[in-house]
Amino acid sequence: MRERPGVAFGRRGISDVVGYVLVFSLVVSVVGVVSVAGFSSLDGVRDAEQANNAERAFDVLADNMRDVHAKGAPSRATEISLSEASLRTTGTVTMNVTARNTTTDENFTIEKRAQPLVWAGNEDTELVYSLGATIRQEPDGGVVIEGMPSRYDTDRTVIRLVQARADSKQYAGSTYRVRAVRSSTNVLLSEDTDKYDELWVNVTSPRADIWERHLERYPDTDCSVVTLPGDSTETVTCEFSDRESVLFAELITGPSA
Helix, strand or coil: CCCCHHHHHHHHHHHHHHHHHHHHHHHHHHHHHHHHHHHHHHHHHHHHHHHHHHHHHHHHHHHHHHHHHCCCCCEEEEEEECCCCEEECCCCEEEEEEEECCCCCCEEEEEEEECCEEEECHHHCEEEEECCEEEEEECCEEEEEECCCCEECCCCEEEEEEEECCCCCEEECCEEEEEEEEEEEEEEEEECCCCCCEEEEEEECCCHHHHHHHHCCCCCEEEEEECCCCCCCCEEEEEECCCCCEEEEEEEECCEC
């Protein structure tokens, strides 16, 4: 028995509609996946460029700070963009220096604290100016971009600690000017003979593992990361053996945003 023309046309119409819905759903799904992936990729590129721009700004900051603490400039200013980022002068980094004569057991110990300047962007990337060094920290690790203005040679070890002092504040959402003002330079230890032949440097910092990798590159140096009793922040402790002379200077600056 033949179907009536109207019935056949109705079934064909239903089939066409179902096919259109399936094709349209497939197209929408593909476009949706491509769009989400595309936005994620663009966000990653933007975040990386933001962090790279901040690193360049911290390179300029380090140069300006060097002009103040090493070249005698009275002050220098650096502009740092904080679009979708923040800048803070909170927290404390501690450096403890101990020099010892292994023959007489005579020793010298001093401890100093400084405030790091921290830029924080998206994806947990941070740029840090701490103790005169510039650090880039990311979720999968970090690196010292530029070390302290120090030398750790066996014939002569010179530690120059840039001690930044500022009010504890946090800034966001604009462009801020960081101004460094020269305060003073204090020579805390100067020994040009072999009076002290061993030297220990301890740095207590949330970035102790980065400091460890940086400091243990120097000759006759052994570093490890520990947590000292009563302290929740890790400390990198480094022993510098067979040092002929030691100089430790404190360079005080007053950065403000």
